[in-house]
Amino acid sequence: MSGFGEFKIQKNNLELIISQKLQQGRNVERLHSENQRGLGEDQSQRHPKARELPEHWQSRPYVHQKGVDGLQYSTIYNLSTLKQENIQQSLYQKYSDSIKTYLQAEVLPDLQKLSQREDAGEDLLEKLHIKWSNHGIMVRWMQRFFQYLDRFYVEINSLTPLTDQGFKIFKGYVFQPLITQITNAVLQAINKERNEELINIDILKKTIDIYLFLSGEKLVQESLNCRKYLEDRIVEQARNFYKQQSQALLQSASLSEYLHHANRFYNEEKQRTERYLTWDDIRDKVIKEFRQEMLLVHLQSLLDRETGVKFLLKHDKVEELKLLYTLYQDSNEALQPIAQAFKDHIQLQGNQLIDSFSMSQEESRDHSKVKDFLGKSELIEKLIKMLEKYRNMVETCFGNLALFERARHSAFEQFLNKDRDTSLQSERTSMSEVLAIYTDTILRKGGMKNLAESTQEEYLKQIVQLFNHLVDKDLFIEVFRSYLAKRLLNEKSQSIELEKNMISFIKMQSGPQFTKKLEGMLNDLSMAHDQSKAYEQHLPTHSRCGQRHPLLTAYPRHPHRHQRILYLPVQPHSLPDPSLGGSLQKRGGPRRPLNRHRGGDCAHHEEQEAARPYYTGARGNWGTAHVHTQSGAHKAED
Numbered sequence: 001m002s003g004f005g006e007f008k009i010q011k012n013n014l015e016l017i018i019s020q021k022l023q024q025g026r027n028v029e030r031l032h033s034e035n036q037r038g039l040g041e042d043q044s045q046r047h048p049k050a051r052e053l054p055e056h057w058q059s060r061p062y063v064h065q066k067g068v069d070g071l072q073y074s075t076i077y078n079l080s081t082l083k084q085e086n087i088q089q090s091l092y093q094k095y096s097d098s099i100k101t102y103l104q105a106e107v108l109p110d111l112q113k114l115s116q117r118e119d120a121g122e123d124l125l126e127k128l129h130i131k132w133s134n135h136g137i138m139v140r141w142m143q144r145f146f147q148y149l150d151r152f153y154v155e156i157n158s159l160t161p162l163t164d165q166g167f168k169i170f171k172g173y174v175f176q177p178l179i180t181q182i183t184n185a186v187l188q189a190i191n192k193e194r195n196e197e198l199i200n201i202d203i204l205k206k207t208i209d210i211y212l213f214l215s216g217e218k219l220v221q222e223s224l225n226c227r228k229y230l231e232d233r234i235v236e237q238a239r240n241f242y243k244q245q246s247q248a249l250l251q252s253a254s255l256s257e258y259l260h261h262a263n264r265f266y267n268e269e270k271q272r273t274e275r276y277l278t279w280d281d282i283r284d285k286v287i288k289e290f291r292q293e294m295l296l297v298h299l300q301s302l303l304d305r306e307t308g309v310k311f312l313l314k315h316d317k318v319e320e321l322k323l324l325y326t327l328y329q330d331s332n333e334a335l336q337p338i339a340q341a342f343k344d345h346i347q348l349q350g351n352q353l354i355d356s357f358s359m360s361q362e363e364s365r366d367h368s369k370v371k372d373f374l375g376k377s378e379l380i381e382k383l384i385k386m387l388e389k390y391r392n393m394v395e396t397c398f399g400n401l402a403l404f405e406r407a408r409h410s411a412f413e414q415f416l417n418k419d420r421d422t423s424l425q426s427e428r429t430s431m432s433e434v435l436a437i438y439t440d441t442i443l444r445k446g447g448m449k450n451l452a453e454s455t456q457e458e459y460l461k462q463i464v465q466l467f468n469h470l471v472d473k474d475l476f477i478e479v480f481r482s483y484l485a486k487r488l489l490n491e492k493s494q495s496i497e498l499e500k501n502m503i504s505f506i507k508m509q510s511g512p513q514f515t516k517k518l519e520g521m522l523n524d525l526s527m528a529h530d531q532s533k534a535y536e537q538h539l540p541t542h543s544r545c546g547q548r549h550p551l552l553t554a555y556p557r558h559p560h561r562h563q564r565i566l567y568l569p570v571q572p573h574s575l576p577d578p579s580l581g582g583s584l585q586k587r588g589g590p591r592r593p594l595n596r597h598r599g600g601d602c603a604h605h606e607e608q609e610a611a612r613p614y615y616t617g618a619r620g621n622w623g624t625a626h627v628h629t630q631s632g633a634h635k636a637e638d
Contacts, residue, residue, distance in 0.1 A: 080148035088153040095146060095162060099139075099169045107131050108174050115181035122200055124185045125207045131174070132210055139166030164218045171214045176224055182207070183230055187237050194241060194268070205276035212279065227279070234277070235285045238269075242293040250298060254307035256320045262294050263323055295327055299334055303341060313345040321397040335403055342398075343407035346390055350415030353382055354431075370429065370437050380438045384462045387412065412469040432472040436479035439463055443502065444487055445494050456494075457501055464505040477506075477514050484518060488525050496522070 079091050111131065114124050143150060143162045150162045160168065175182070186207055189199045208230070213219070215227035242265070249258050269290055273283040303309045312320050328334040357379045374380060390408050398404040416431050441447040442456060442463075451459060467476055487493040500522060507515040 076146055077148050080146070080152055088149065091146075091149055092153060092159065095142070095149070096165055096169060099142070099166055100173055102138075103135070103170060103173050107135070107170075108177070111174065111178055115178055120181070121185045121188050122203065124181065125189070125203050126200075128178075128182060128210070129203055129206050132170070135166070135170050139163055142166065160218075167214065168219055171219060171224075171226070175210070175214060175226070179224070179226065179229065183233050186230065187233060190234065190272075191237065191241070193272070201275060208276050231282050231285065234282060235289055238286045238289045239293055242290050246294050246298055250301070255302050255305060255309070255312065255324075256307065256317065258302060259320055259323045259327065262327055265294060266290060266327065291327075291331070296331060296334060299328070300337065303337055309338060309341045310345060313342065318393070318397055321393070325398045325401075329399065329401075332403075335401070339403050339407040342404060343411045346386075346408060346411035347415055349386065350383075350411065351418065353379070353386070354415055354418055357429075357434075367437050370434065371441055374434065374438055374441070380435065380463070380466075383416075383466055384459070387462065387465060409469065412466075413471070416466070416469050417471045430472060430475060432470050432476040433479050435463065435467060435470070436476045436483065439480060439502070440483035440487070443494055443498055444483075445492050447494070456498060460498065460502050461505055464502070464509050467506065468509045473510060473514060477518075481518060481521070484521060488521065496525075 076091075079087055111124070111127060114120050114127050117123075140163065143166070146162055153159075154161055159165075186204065189204045192199050193201075211226045211230045215225055245261075245265070249261055253261065266287075269286055273286065277283060277286065309321075309324065311317075312324070324338065325335075328338065357373070357377055394400060394404045394408055439460075442451065442459065448456075467473065470476060484499065487499075493499055503515050503518045503522070506518075
């Protein structure tokens, strides 16, 4: 038989094969549809073939028919491997035309008829899902029947694979003509869910999956991007929905109620994007429209209303403040007015508290009156509670964000240093001085009887945190150093460990430049105890003086009182005092000092006048000494 005659026979066989395969595809679709309809019916009323579908599908008798199918596969193989290109091209075209004919005759009319109903909605989506599933089965089997064409002709000529070609045909001849009706049905289902109505989430998700599948790289078409089309419609719907909801809530709801409604909408949108709006672009765009229409557009009006953010701060509405931050945390511009309102509220509370503490400058000079007033007004205790309250609020309500921590710190700085650079300063007691006086009350024996020992260290930490907001830190240090000297020399300190802890807290907050002298005073005290022991051991054998315990300190570290001049006889100067002389050698000071009155009297030779000044004392205040010999006597300066 000639080649042309053989091709003619095979072409006739091909038309018969394709018609048989399409008929088999229709049978599969019909059985699958009947099976779907029978799922909700009683088992006895279901179609008999619907019950037999799983077993029938597993056996696939039409695939294993040796007579007909063997001839079909042989014919397709021969046509696919012939060297004549027009034959294979005709076969590829016939494959596409056959699927088009089938879709236009069997699938499109059913969907068009259903889409014309006003209440089609979910029924249209269900019908589309069935048609799409059947089409997928048919395309996969057709590809298997014509796999040799796919392996050779399609691959060599870089054509669209048969499977993709089958789905492209469905997109162009079924989905694209009905995309408006299908999209409206999808939007209708989403709107019902937003209004808390029940919908078939499974069918909705499967329909959206069709949009995504038909928008893949292999199936994308310049004329229509299904995913982009659906995305734009969903975003527009979300914008209109939240615009209406926000306008309705603004007329009747307080800020607290508005935030709870907005939070519910936000959580629902997040769940929606997790269940069926799963691609990244739509998730971000829908959330953005929600934030814009529900939150950002009305931010200032929400904050300024009578039940706004000032009301929440005034009544300590922690949950609502936390919710406010959660909803606006992704917008730095929106957080700025919230942080400003937070700062203004703290500053107002602090100014009211500071204004309640009013003492004249003359009264404030008497520190005992200041201590009594602090005890009655509990000013520092209230400031500490206020600091702890708003630090916790920054951490729990505002996510410990630096913006709110700076707002809190700035507010405390402003009211703690209020009127510092104005004429009113002369009429007020500096908060630096007040805080130092209060610290002395805690560290002094019997100063704070109602404060447990276990909480004293924590209380000192909070005082140092207040100290960190002061501008006049040097004034606080000077007053604190003066009281420290009195506590140490008069043995009035409650605990040396507490003193060391207080100094270490200041050092950690403000640096070592503030604590160098304070640490030196404690070192002097430690050295004095060692010197006292050596002095006591030396006295019984080498001295006739009374047992006085000297405390030797270096001048630059310690505060001093006004100097006074004393005249001493020459004889005491000649007394041997190797213990004191050795102590002064350690400090680089003069030799032969002598105590007479709690460290207030000191003496040394005129020729050593250029030596570094020093002070000797027996439990007295720190001071400085410049002593010289004058007409047989020693002139001492305290």
